[in-house]
Amino acid sequence: MAKEAxxxxxxxxxxxxxxxxxxxxxxxxxxxTWLRLKCVMGGLVMKVWGFLEKVxxxxxxxxxxxxxxxxxxxxxxxxxxxYYIRPxxxxxxxxxxxxxxxxxxxxxxxxxxxxxxxxxxATGTILAGALGVGIHWVADRSGDKLKPIVLGVSVFFxxxxxxxxxxxxxVKARFDYGAMIFILTFSLVSVxxxxxxxxxxLAQDRLSTVAIGASLCILVTMxxxxxxxxxxxxxxxxxxxxxxxxxxxxxVAHYFKDSGNLTISEEDLNKKIQxxxxxxxxxxxxxxxxxxxxxEPTHGRFNFGHPWKQYLKIGASLRRCAYCIETLNSCVGSDxxxxxCIRKHLSDKCLKVSSYSTNVLKELAITIMKMKKSSRIEFxxxxxxxxxxxxxxxxxxxxxxxxxxxxxxGEESTEAKSVPIKKADVLPPIMKVLPLITVVxxxxxxxxxxxxxxxxxxxxxxxxxxxxxxxxxxKQNLPTNKIISDNLNRQTI
Amino acid sequence: MAKEAxxxxxxxxxxxxxxxxxxxxxxxxxxxTWLRLKCVMGGLVMKVWGFLEKVxxxxxxxxxxxxxxxxxxxxxxxxxxxYYIRPxxxxxxxxxxxxxxxxxxxxxxxxxxxxxxxxxxATGTILAGALGVGIHWVADRSGDKLKPIVLGVSVFFxxxxxxxxxxxxxVKARFDYGAMIFILTFSLVSVxxxxxxxxxxLAQDRLSTVAIGASLCILVTMxxxxxxxxxxxxxxxxxxxxxxxxxxxxxVAHYFKDSGNLTISEEDLNKKIQxxxxxxxxxxxxxxxxxxxxxEPTHGRFNFGHPWKQYLKIGASLRRCAYCIETLNSCVGSDxxxxxCIRKHLSDKCLKVSSYSTNVLKELAITIMKMKKSSRIEFxxxxxxxxxxxxxxxxxxxxxxxxxxxxxxGEESTEAKSVPIKKADVLPPIMKVLPLITVVxxxxxxxxxxxxxxxxxxxxxxxxxxxxxxxxxxKQNLPTNKIISDNLNRQTI
Numbered sequence: 013m014a015k016e017a018x019x020x021x022x023x024x025x026x027x028x029x030x031x032x033x034x035x036x037x038x039x040x041x042x043x044x045t046w047l048r049l050k051c052v053m054g055g056l057v058m059k060v061w062g063f064l065e066k067v068x069x070x071x072x073x074x075x076x077x078x079x080x081x082x083x084x085x086x087x088x089x090x091x092x093x094x095y096y097i098r099p100x101x102x103x104x105x106x107x108x109x110x111x112x113x114x115x116x117x118x119x120x121x122x123x124x125x126x127x128x129x130x131x132x133x134a135t136g137t138i139l140a141g142a143l144g145v146g147i148h149w150v151a152d153r154s155g156d157k158l159k160p161i162v163l164g165v166s167v168f169f170x171x172x173x174x175x176x177x178x179x180x181x182x183v184k185a186r187f188d189y190g191a192m193i194f195i196l197t198f199s200l201v202s203v204x205x206x207x208x209x210x211x212x213x214l215a216q217d218r219l220s221t222v223a224i225g226a227s228l229c230i231l232v233t234m235x236x237x238x239x240x241x242x243x244x245x246x247x248x249x250x251x252x253x254x255x256x257x258x259x260x261x262x263x264v265a266h267y268f269k270d271s272g273n274l275t276i277s278e279e280d281l282n283k284k285i286q287x288x289x290x291x292x293x294x295x296x297x298x299x300x301x302x303x304x305x306x307x308e309p310t311h312g313r314f315n316f317g318h319p320w321k322q323y324l325k326i327g328a329s330l331r332r333c334a335y336c337i338e339t340l341n342s343c344v345g346s347d348x349x350x351x352x353c354i355r356k357h358l359s360d361k362c363l364k365v366s367s368y369s370t371n372v373l374k375e376l377a378i379t380i381m382k383m384k385k386s387s388r389i390e391f392x393x394x395x396x397x398x399x400x401x402x403x404x405x406x407x408x409x410x411x412x413x414x415x416x417x418x419x420x421x422g423e424e425s426t427e428a429k430s431v432p433i434k435k436a437d438v439l440p441p442i443m444k445v446l447p448l449i450t451v452v453x454x455x456x457x458x459x460x461x462x463x464x465x466x467x468x469x470x471x472x473x474x475x476x477x478x479x480x481x482x483x484x485x486x487k488q489n490l491p492t493n494k495i496i497s498d499n500l501n502r503q504t505i
Numbered sequence: 506m507a508k509e510a511x512x513x514x515x516x517x518x519x520x521x522x523x524x525x526x527x528x529x530x531x532x533x534x535x536x537x538t539w540l541r542l543k544c545v546m547g548g549l550v551m552k553v554w555g556f557l558e559k560v561x562x563x564x565x566x567x568x569x570x571x572x573x574x575x576x577x578x579x580x581x582x583x584x585x586x587x588y589y590i591r592p593x594x595x596x597x598x599x600x601x602x603x604x605x606x607x608x609x610x611x612x613x614x615x616x617x618x619x620x621x622x623x624x625x626x627a628t629g630t631i632l633a634g635a636l637g638v639g640i641h642w643v644a645d646r647s648g649d650k651l652k653p654i655v656l657g658v659s660v661f662f663x664x665x666x667x668x669x670x671x672x673x674x675x676v677k678a679r680f681d682y683g684a685m686i687f688i689l690t691f692s693l694v695s696v697x698x699x700x701x702x703x704x705x706x707l708a709q710d711r712l713s714t715v716a717i718g719a720s721l722c723i724l725v726t727m728x729x730x731x732x733x734x735x736x737x738x739x740x741x742x743x744x745x746x747x748x749x750x751x752x753x754x755x756x757v758a759h760y761f762k763d764s765g766n767l768t769i770s771e772e773d774l775n776k777k778i779q780x781x782x783x784x785x786x787x788x789x790x791x792x793x794x795x796x797x798x799x800x801e802p803t804h805g806r807f808n809f810g811h812p813w814k815q816y817l818k819i820g821a822s823l824r825r826c827a828y829c830i831e832t833l834n835s836c837v838g839s840d841x842x843x844x845x846c847i848r849k850h851l852s853d854k855c856l857k858v859s860s861y862s863t864n865v866l867k868e869l870a871i872t873i874m875k876m877k878k879s880s881r882i883e884f885x886x887x888x889x890x891x892x893x894x895x896x897x898x899x900x901x902x903x904x905x906x907x908x909x910x911x912x913x914x915g916e917e918s919t920e921a922k923s924v925p926i927k928k929a930d931v932l933p934p935i936m937k938v939l940p941l942i943t944v945v946x947x948x949x950x951x952x953x954x955x956x957x958x959x960x961x962x963x964x965x966x967x968x969x970x971x972x973x974x975x976x977x978x979x980k981q982n983l984p985t986n987k988i989i990s991d992n993l994n995r996q997t998i
Contacts, residue, residue: 067673077672085665088692089657095696096653109693116664116689160589164582171609172578179570180560196609199581200602203588292828296789332831335785339832342950408936443901450946453939457835 079237080121087115087232091225110218114225119233123311124241124304126233129189130226131307136193137222141215143170144201151202163202171195185303241304242314245323246380248301252294252330253377253465255287257370259337260458262287264366267344267451268359285341291334298327313383319475326380326468333461340454343447354445358452361403365455368396369462376469384481385473393466400459403452572730573614580608580725584718603711607718612726616804617734617797619726622682623719624800629686630715634708636663637694644695656695664688678796734797735807738816739873741794745787745823746870746958748780750863752830753951755780757859760837760944761852778834784827791820806876812968819873819961826954833947836940847938851945854896858948861889862955869962877974878966886959893952896945 071078094108118129151162174195177183183191204214233239262285305320372392379386386392472478564571587601611622644655667688670676676684697707726732755778798813865885872879879885965971 067669070673071669074672078669081665081668084668084688085661088664088688089661092657092660092692092696096657109697112692112696113689116685116692164585164589167585168578168582171581172574175574175577176560176564176571179567180563192609195577195581196606199585199605199609203585203605204602293788295786335828335831338825338828339947339950343946404936407939443897446900446942446946449939449942453836453943453946454832457832 076237076239077121080239083232083236084115084119086236087119087228088112090228090232091115094224108221110221111225111228114222115229118226119229122239122241122244122301122304123233124301124306124308126229127307128186128304130230132187132190133193133222133226135187136190137197137219140194140197141201141219144198145215147202167199167202170198174198185299238311240308240311240314241301242308242318242320243312245298245301245305245320246314248294248298249323249326249330250377250380252291252327253373253380255290256330256333256337257373257377258284259286259288259334259341260366260373261370263337263341263344264363264455268355268363288334288337288341291330292338294327295331298324319472322468322472322475326465326472329461329465329468333458333465336454336458336461340451340458343450343454351444355448357409358403358406358448361399361406362452362455365396365399365403365459368392368399369455369459372396372462372466376466379469379473379478379481382481383476383478385478386481389466389470393463396459396462400456403455407449407452569730569732570614573732576725576729577608577612579729580612580721581605583721583725584608587717601714603714604718604721607715608722611719612722615732615734615737615794615797616726617794617799617801619722620800621679621797623723625680625683626686626715626719629683630690630712633687633690634694634712637691638708640695660692660695663691667691678792731804733801733804733807734794735801735811735813736805738791738794738798738813739807741787741791742816742819742823743870743873745784745820746866746873748783749823749826749830750866750870751777752779752781752827752834753859753866754863756830756834756837757856757948761848761856781827781830781834784823785831787820788824791817812965815961815965815968819958819965822954822958822961826951826958829947829951829954833944833951836943836947844937848941850902851896851899851941854892854899855945855948858889858892858896858952861885861892862948862952865889865955865959869959872962872966872971872974875974876969876971878971879974882959882963886956889952889955893949896948900942900945 091108091111094111114133118126118133120126120129147163147166151159151166154162174191178188178191201215262281266281266285302320302324305314305318308314308316310316372389372395375386375389375392379389584601584604587604607626611619611626613619613622640656640659644652644659647655667684671681671684694708755774759774759778795813795817798807798811801807801809803809865882865888868879868882868885872882
């Protein structure tokens, strides 16, 4: 009975095991390995899937990068045609390799970069080729024994000199690739010349294939959805301005959030505030874009000789704002809170300064985007300066608040009640208002630096001869003027 | 008479002309051209001379760059030997070209960069070669008509995909060159395969010459005065710390210069202050150095697997200090001056905070340089924090000064006399102390950020298992302890 029961129980409990046992023998060790492999493969597939998802998102976010990839594929496929089509192959033969190599090495994301590489490559090749042939001529006349020594020494000397030139900042910025190609071609020519007699023929074939590759690159990069370095730089500066607007707005709104001025969620706000970080590190990108843009011909709204260097100045002034916003951002996170009465007294003025400062940046961003001289920028800057002056005025009236206990100021009584008096006793007023005063001071500094951005943009507008913009909404000018005249009146009173 | 007079006058005024006329006929047009040419040549020579002087200074300032150039020349001359020596030439023939090309393209300033390029090149070449042969095998089996289509489509697809991979940040940081070589090799192999039967032989020859070039580069770069990316990164971080020390010291000394604490000239001071600017823009260099350092084998005091990424964190924390110092620097230039009594009251404390802050940075710089755990860093940080606390205490005692007229504070009477009372009336005290309070606030923030640097360095010390340093001057510990205990006493009182 017990055994039967046990057997039943066993049978019952083992049902799944037995069925699995029934299945296992069919596979044995292979089956187990297969299962494990499936697990590993599953994990791998998941990882690859995750990676592909990331890549897909990158592609969706920046479709022009996908277009660039297609262009590279297209250029290489066209070059391959030289191989597949017999008459062309008969003409160029093995040298088509050089066309393929040129396309791979020279084809860059922006038109300017491609042009810069093409011109560098051509100049470097021609200079080095001519020099190589000259050295070869000298070496030929110096006897069989001296010939390898002359060639070797010349390779050593010119390669070293060209390598050193790549360390000189002005050369590095524009002709780095050319110097490398110079070294390459010179070494190849002087070394090949030692054995080959048909140097000129070789050079001609190679140059023609390189020219084919380079001109193909230039054609494809300029005809199929061209991406201009100049446009990219222009857009980068515009985006950086908008990021600073978001950051500054966000920082100040975050600091005065309990004043009821906050309309968006904490998460969105944090995201907005982080915008300045992109601006902090955009120097390298701006410089390379500017270098490439200077090689580009007239395109869109930009003429050849557009004052691209001025964009670097604007970028530098934007970065100076970003440094200040970075410091402001850490002040904003301070633990010590100013007494609500003082906070209330200054918050409106601070918010005004920040909103007028961002108005200036917004106007500058519009000037950059539309490439039209703004008629309102002077008003905006004046507004900002008046807001700063108002903030200073508000600060001037502070000392009485500072020492007086919060409850004594009649009109702030509601806020004053919420402050425990003991806490106010522990920290003397000056310590309590320290972060607030720092915020005020930084806001003033930011406004001054935004003034610097405005100057740089104005200089760009006059250098690039921007035309005056038509007034978009003339009605909006009225309140601006009103505020300024109000402010002026207050000043004179 | 009139004519005679005119003639005389003419004769008189023309004297110098006639003498020059006498000289001119000797040279004629050729002479003039020669003189002009001499002028132009003189100007050109002067310009070239100026440029060469600059280049010479660059070489003298950084002799390792000159050494690098000599190394490139050496490597290329050695590769050229393969051409000049007949038995070697007979073995490799025209493929030596690939060795030359490899040396030119792969040889970089630091060992890590060269290794990274070699490994990238090898991996890219092998992967693309294998894939190319595979595609070739498939194309061969798809009939003569389909073959060019299969090859063309595969070139388009793989080239586009590899180009896109270069946009993925993680790939771009470490495998950008590998991806380019992949595209190059794949295109060359699949295109060459269409015509050439001896694909394997070709691939073998090419790979062996590339291997010769690459191993030559690695040998030369590691044996002749190697420049390690790791050492460079290490030194860069150390230098940046010292620059911040100079800037912070300089800024604060400049602000309180009339307090009689200034010992160096204005020009030297300005030069010192500008140091932080290098730190602001060092991110890109640090990142590339870190990427290269990770490829490097054990060298000097650095093991393979040294926590190079931690250096990026230290770099980021140093940059955060630099942002704050940038803001401080512009506050320091403010026009409004605080009343001397308040200035005097705070200047000692501010100078103390700045000097203790720089002491921390100096100690961290020594830790980094010697790669030994400092036994005094905790004391230094504590000192700095106490100095900050003292500054706060000094600030707490300010409000009475703020409202009271300067002459009422007995002990400051000598300074107070020098202040015209009218000026004090024009600007309310809060406005007058605004820049000073901002400086105080920024100094506090900088001290906090230097604390962040200390944490990052401590993390590095524990990750890289730095050994404890022997106490250099144990006697110096006494005053430190004394100050801290003094401070502690003051706190408890």
